[in-house]
Amino acid sequence: MTTAPKFYVNLWGNLQGNLTAALWPNVTKAWDEKRYQDSFNSLLDYINPALRSKYGNSSQTQFIVPHGSVVVDITITNDKVNITCPLVDIKDAMRIPLMRRIAELNFYPLTLSQIKLSSNQLTFHYSSTLDTCEPYKMYYVLKEICSTADRYDDELREKFKAKNLVEPKVIYPAADVASKAWDHVNEIIKETGEYQTYFDTQRWFGSTLDYLMLALKRIDLCLQTQGFLKTELDRVAGELANGNINVNERIQTAKTFLAGIQQKGKDAFVKQLYQADTFVPEKASISGDRVKGMIKAASAKTQEFHAGKNYIGSCIESHYCIYDLFYRNNMDNTVNIILINALTNASGKTWAEASGILLTGLQTIENYPFPAN
Numbered sequence: 001m002t003t004a005p006k007f008y009v010n011l012w013g014n015l016q017g018n019l020t021a022a023l024w025p026n027v028t029k030a031w032d033e034k035r036y037q038d039s040f041n042s043l044l045d046y047i048n049p050a051l052r053s054k055y056g057n058s059s060q061t062q063f064i065v066p067h068g069s070v071v072v073d074i075t076i077t078n079d080k081v082n083i084t085c086p087l088v089d090i091k092d093a094m095r096i097p098l099m100r101r102i103a104e105l106n107f108y109p110l111t112l113s114q115i116k117l118s119s120n121q122l123t124f125h126y127s128s129t130l131d132t133c134e135p136y137k138m139y140y141v142l143k144e145i146c147s148t149a150d151r152y153d154d155e156l157r158e159k160f161k162a163k164n165l166v167e168p169k170v171i172y173p174a175a176d177v178a179s180k181a182w183d184h185v186n187e188i189i190k191e192t193g194e195y196q197t198y199f200d201t202q203r204w205f206g207s208t209l210d211y212l213m214l215a216l217k218r219i220d221l222c223l224q225t226q227g228f229l230k231t232e233l234d235r236v237a238g239e240l241a242n243g244n245i246n247v248n249e250r251i252q253t254a255k256t257f258l259a260g261i262q263q264k265g266k267d268a269f270v271k272q273l274y275q276a277d278t279f280v281p282e283k284a285s286i287s288g289d290r291v292k293g294m295i296k297a298a299s300a301k302t303q304e305f306h307a308g309k310n311y312i313g314s315c316i317e318s319h320y321c322i323y324d325l326f327y328r329n330n331m332d333n334t335v336n337i338i339l340i341n342a343l344t345n346a347s348g349k350t351w352a353e354a355s356g357i358l359l360t361g362l363q364t365i366e367n368y369p370f371p372a373n
Contacts, residue, residue: 001195001198002316002350002351003316003348003349003350003351003354004193004346004347004348004349004350004351004353004355005130005211005214005218005319005348006187006191006192006328006348007168007187007218007340007343007344007345007346007347008184008220008221008222009221009222009340009344010221010223010224011173011177011180011181011184011222011223011224012173012177012224012275013224013275015330015331015333015336016263016285016330016331016332016333016336017278017281017283017285017330018045018047018048018049018278018281019046019047019281019285019330020045020048020049020350021046021285021287023042023045024041024046024047024146025050026045026046027039027042027043027046027054027059027135031134031135033117034131036079036130036131036133037076037130039133040076040081040130040133040138041060043134043135043138043139044063044074046137047142047143047279047280048279051063051065058303059079059089060076061075061076061365062074062075062076065277065279066169066276066277066279067144067146067150067276067277067278067279067280068149068150068168068227068276068277068278069150069153069154069164069168069170069224069226069227069276069309070086070146070149070150070153070166070168071085071086071166071169072084072085072142072145072146072149072279073085073086077245078128079129079130079131079183080127080130080218081127081128081130081133081138081282082125082127083113083124083125083126083127083141083142083145084122084123084124084125084128085123085145085146085149086121086122086165086166086189087115087122087123087124087149087152087156087163087165088121088153088157088162088163088164088165088286089120089121089122089163089164089165089245090120090121090122090160090332091120091163092161092163092306093156093160093161093162093163094159094160097159097160098156098160098162099117100119100282101117101137101152101155101159101160102122102368103150103158109144109148109183110144111144111147111148112137112140112141112144113125113126113141113144113145114126114196121165122156122162123138123165123182124139124145124148124149125290126145128141139280142280142281145282146278146279146280147280147282150226150227150276151227151230151231151234152231154227154228155228156233157228158228168272168276169276169277170274170275170276171227171274171275171276172270172273172274172275173273173275175332178270178273179266181222181223181270181273182269182270182271184222185222185223185261185269186217186262188215188218188219188222189210189215189258189259189261189262192211192212192214192215192258195207195208195211196208196211196212196251196255197259199211202358205247205248206247206253207312207316208251208258209240209247209250209251210316210320211316212240212251212254212255212258213237213240213241213254213320214319214320214323215254215256215258216233216236216237216240216254217323217324217327218323219233220233220326220327221326221327221351222325223273225272226272226273226275226276227238227272227274228272229272229273232257233257236253236254236257237327239253239254240254240295242266260323265362268314271305273277281330282346283328283329283330284328284329284330285329285330285331286329286330286332286333287370287371288331288332288334288335288365288368288371289371289372290331290368291325291331291332291335291365291370292365292366292368292370294325295321295362295365295366296366297368298317298318298320298321298362299321299362299363300317300357301317302314302317302318302321302355302358302362303359303363304361305317306355306356306359309352311351311352311354311355314351314355314358314359315346315351315354315355315358316362318355318358318359318362319358321357321362322339322342322343322361322362325339326339330351334368334370335365338361338364338365339361339365340367341361342356342357342358342359342362342364344358346358346361
């Protein structure tokens with residue numbers, strides 16, 4: 001292998017998110033002044049400035065907000081906030097394994113909200129008086145409900161035959177875009193297989209592991225994955241990163257997942273592609289100044305490899321850093337432009353050329369005059 005991986009830009013999706021950092025001081029100021037209703041309303045404004053006008057009733061006491069394939073219902077009554085989110089109907093589902101899975105979710109990842117069963121319907125619940133709706137706590141209550149509900153409702157339907165309680169409000173891509181997504185994913189999988197073969201012949205099994213992880217994060221960036229595909233992709237990424245599992249087992253897990261995408265075929269794949277309204281984004285929203293600190297170690301290591309003419313090592317280090325940033329975060333648009341330009345310009349270049357281009361991209365961010373946090 002003489003060239004670096006190709007880059008496939010995201011086909012849709014907002015890489016920045018809707019969070020408005022400038023509005024956060026309004027949230028904490030109102031809380032400190034014991035204006036609890038104003039603080040909670042300001043929290044909703046911080047999440048999305050258009051949310052209250054778009055999804056709230058005339059008295060601003062109820063907000064019915066779509067998020068992915070679920071809908072969150074927030075009601076304020078008698079100085080109390082009640083949050084519910086219908087999950088699935090289990091009347092005709094495989095109840096025993098499904099309820100075992102719900103018990104697991106109620107222990108983890110849920111820490112504040114809980115899933116409750118009533119009349120064959122599973123629903124998220126959380127209640128709190130306004131004077132205990134501390135802003136950080138309430139943000140993470142909403143976030144854990146949104147991320148858990150949107151992620152696991154697909155799993156409950158796919159694995160246990162549960163049914164939607166609310167019809168998902170999603171938009172599927174046009175046929176030509178779906179075809180392009182299928183082509184791009186197959187190209188990423190094919191290319192990853194070629195890198196794996198090369199690295200295995202060199203007995204560089206760590207590099208094989210790195211490029212399998214990169215394949216997952218390249219797919220995630222290209223497709224902005226949702227639903228069951230996102231759940232499975234994250235599961236495999238977690239296993240790849242688990243140092244307690246044998247390297248060969250981790251490699252086989254990722255290979256099986258990627259092969260499974262191809263084996264299920266285009267029709268099954270396209271059904272998992274959609275765009276949806278987002279209430280609370282799963283990814284963290286970070287400033288350019290914070291990105292500087294996050295890439296410091298990777299940039300230094302990339303520079304070290306590049307200076308030593310270990311161009312493959314340099315590209316692995318920089319690619320791993322960049323794709324992980326997109327995988328975990330919504331970033332300042334200036335950062336997005338710099339990194340996407342670097343990935344685009346390094347795409348398919350020789351290892352030496354790509355190494356220099358990617359290093360320059362990281363150094364550009366390090367030297368950019370972002371406003372301090």
